[in-house]
Amino acid sequence: MAKSEQDRIIDEWVTKRNKRIGEIRIPQLGEYPPDIHNLYGSILNEWVTTDLIRHYADSVGDRNPLWRNQEYARGTRWGGIVAPPTFTNSILQGGPMNFELEQFRKFNTWTYHPVGNRRELLQMIRPGDRMRAIQRYLGLEEVATTLQKPTRHFVETVRRTLINQREETVAVIDTYNNFILNHPAEDTYGLKRKKYRLTDKEQKAIYRGYDEEERRGADTLFWEDVSIGEEIKLHPIGPLAAFDSAAWCTAESGHAVAFEVEWERIKLNFDFAWLDPEVNAWTCAGVCHLCDDKGHATKFTGGPAVGFPSQLDGLIGRMICNWMGDDGLVKMLNTRTLALPIVGELLYTKGRVVDKSSKDGEYLVDLEVHCDNQDGLGLMSGSATIKLPSRTDFGV
Known part of the structure; x- marks a missing residue:
């Protein structure tokens, strides 16, 4: 079958894009002036502080004293406050992307959004x-793709290596971006859904979980005591509120500029901004994270405001740390967004031990992890590898 003109244009774009494989870029500090060739790819927080770590922990509801209490943290193996494994979201923006506007305008329709990360954490x-x-x-x-024809779906991979002031590699992060091209305008990605109203029983379970959160902390989990098939979970979280998303924006390296600085970005790329018909003014299309029926919300969900997938990332990291305790170390966390959470949904974060191994003096545990809503709809899935102490090393 002969290809359509639109398919030919898309194929040419893919070929052109992949000629850039191996290209090196140094992400700029801050979002101003905007870089159209690396939009949503800046370093927003160059310096790590106790305040920034605390703000990040707050943005995922994490009360772990290892991230916020210097006296407590001083008594751990780390000797002081350290950052959670998903804290890299507070340093680097989550969706580095080169906007080739002259090319994108040839597509019938296009949408881009970050869809996951693989983090290798080295220290x-x-x-x-x-x-x-x-x-x-x-x-x-x-x-x-499961989306309506003639949609074509691409995933782009960008690797960022984080380096500290001692020239040590701290983390290697592969970020995955979704490109949805030639998508029928009337379809909503097949994920149209309505807000959920809690039952009284669900409401009580949530607040009970908040008040009785289980955290291993200083009670060491040894590698020998972990069993394959063992299940872990975080108590139910939610319902997700717009204020939760706003809290995330204060700590995550998301898009956080206003007024004139926002206008500098909008005028570079009207295709990715949103003309609000209610007030007849341009705004960031990311308003879909805070308001119903604004920006991309109608496309993603049919109306309800959408949460940030990277906040789910933080909940998964929080679950792992609660389970493994202060002596564990997350070496790798790999997550993919399956569906965007919407305001009003409950978030159920769970995991399971799938393997154990020891190699080169390291005692490792592999996990499957996922986050679902109250209806069992998968929002995020992934895997993790953690390092635990061994009874052999401790002589116990």
């Missing part, structure tokens, strides 16, 4: 660290 991040990054483009790949 703890601590207050006083100063971060920079090196970014490498790894290419664009077409993937199967």
Whole structure:
């Protein structure tokens, strides 16, 4: 079958894009002046402070004293406050992307959004660290789609290497971006759904979980005591509120500029902004995270405001740390967004031990992890590898 003109245009774009594989870029500090070739890819917080770590922990509801109480943290193996494993979201923006506007305008329709990260964490991040990054483009790949024809779906991979002031590699982060091209305008990605109203029983379970949160803390979990098949979970979280998303924006390296500085970005890329018909003014399309029926919300969900997938990332990291305790170390966390959470949904974060191994003196545990809503709809899935102490090393 002969390809359509739109398919030909898309194929040419993919070929052109993949000629950039291996290209190196140094992410700029801050969002102003905006860089159209690395939009949503800046370093927003160069310096790590106790305040920033605390703000990040607050934004995922994490009361763990290891992130916020210096006296407590001083008594752990780390000797002081350290950052949670998903804290890299407070340093780097989550969706580095080169907007080739002259090319995008040839597509019938297009949408872009970050869809996941694979983090390899090489050491703890601590207050006083100063971060920079090196970014490498790894290419664009077409993937199967369940969306309405003639949609074509691509995933782009960008690798960022975080380096501290001692020139030590702290983390290697592969970020995955979704490109949805040639998508029928009347369809909503097949994820149209309505807000959920809690039952009294669900409401009580949530607040009971908040008040009785289980956290291992200083009670060491040894590698020998972990069983394959063992299940872990975080108490139910939610319902997700617009204020929760706003709290996330205060700590995550998201898009956080206003007025004239926001206008500098909008006028570079009207295709990715949103003309609000109610007030007849341009605004960031990211308003979909705070308000119903604004920005991209109608496309993503049919109306309800959508949460930030990277906040789910933080809940998964929080669950793992609560389970493994202060002596554990997250070496790798790999997550993918399956569906955007919407305001009003409950968030159920769970995991399971799938393997154990020991290699080169390290005692490792592999986990499957996921976050679902109250109806069992998968919002995020992934895997993690953690390092635990061994009874052999401790002589117990």
